[in-house]
Amino acid sequence: MKNQDQSSWVRTQDKGSTRSRDRDAPKSPAALVGPTGPRDNLPVFLFPTELLFFSQQSSSHRRVLTFYNPYSFPLRFKMLCTAPSLYTVVDAEGSVRARSCVDIVVRHQDVSSRNWGRRDRFRLEVWGGGQGGSREIWAELRGGQEGDRSQGTHQRRAASPRRSVPALPEGYWNHDGGRNASLFALYVVISLVCLAFLMLPLHNESSTLVPTVMHVTVMQKLVCAYVLGLLTMVFLR
Template sequence: MKNFPVFVFPVSLEFYLNARHTHKQLLTVYNPYDFSVNFKVLCTSPNKFTVIDPEGIIAPQSCIDIVVRYTQPSIAHCNTTEKFRITMFDRNTQQALGKRDVPTKLIEGEPSNTNPESLGDNFHPLATKAAPIRPSEEHSRVICNHPLHHREQQPINVVAVAVSICCIAALLLPTQPEQVVKSQWPEWLHIGSSLKLVFAFVLGLVSMLVLRP
């Protein structure tokens, strides 16, 4: 026999004597491999159980449900462990690939609805409603998301401001070709028209840099 893992869920079965709905349960056998396999179900006490379709074929990467019914529940059979064995076979050679044993037990009484994992801890459901936003938080969120706020937070470019002032001052100076009678400006402060165009162009670039969002 090869040692292929056989995947079965659940790993054990529990039948309850006084709960008839537990006398019929499902065993799911998985075939995660890329080839079809044959399966066969055996039991240590076949007189106590009925298995519908105890053998068959499982397609690649598929699963199959096996119906197991406890047919002779009695107080004499309680707390006795029986076993089901699921064996997989190669479809071509009929060689056994692997097996899995599933223990079963008939328990006196009825199943308890208490989850043993939750004992000792006091768990409560969480509220799904979003917490209300305080007025101060709402105001701060609006300010942070406003584009003007980002502009105000940007540091002022001192160099750009200085260049803008120099360009404005140069544009206010008299033009060189003008003949000003008794001018209060010295001749060296008179600049040409082409130079004023350069200052105006620089002032426009600096203004776009400073005023852009």
């Protein structure tokens, strides 16, 4: 991905944002980070890990990305896309306070059949505390509705390779078609634990509210972020 042609990354259309924008700023991802620090040395926590839109399901035309800032300093961010004409993004650029999160709403603007199976990429560029980082995710438009396995299988075969979405564990659905309440509750508890870990300070940060023994490492946060992303995909399905 690092060999991606920089010119293909363009700002997303920012609809309904209350944050200020510099329309004359360069569109290159390198220019967005600025001189505050090197690029891609700051882990970025963005969920879910992919966006799926379904042409015949209007509720899926709007997806929400959650950007977590587990650090002790605020972060600024800007969303880029390889096909900005197909999407509008609410609050495509702005800032998030330390140990907080912000929701970024993405809307698909053209769900006609000519775009079925099309896969685009979003990149979130962030910077703060003298460091910078980025995170890329896939966005795909599928025909039909969510849960239509026949069309989903056909389009996945035609699409380029990507990360597979984890299948629901066996037993997640009971014989009556309802959710297994105890297993669902377990997923919720694990999600809350992971979210709590993401909000804890790092081991090299000082905090008057959290004891030193409860400070965590970047690797522990990455593991929790990965697990939370998988569970998010399970909940969305």
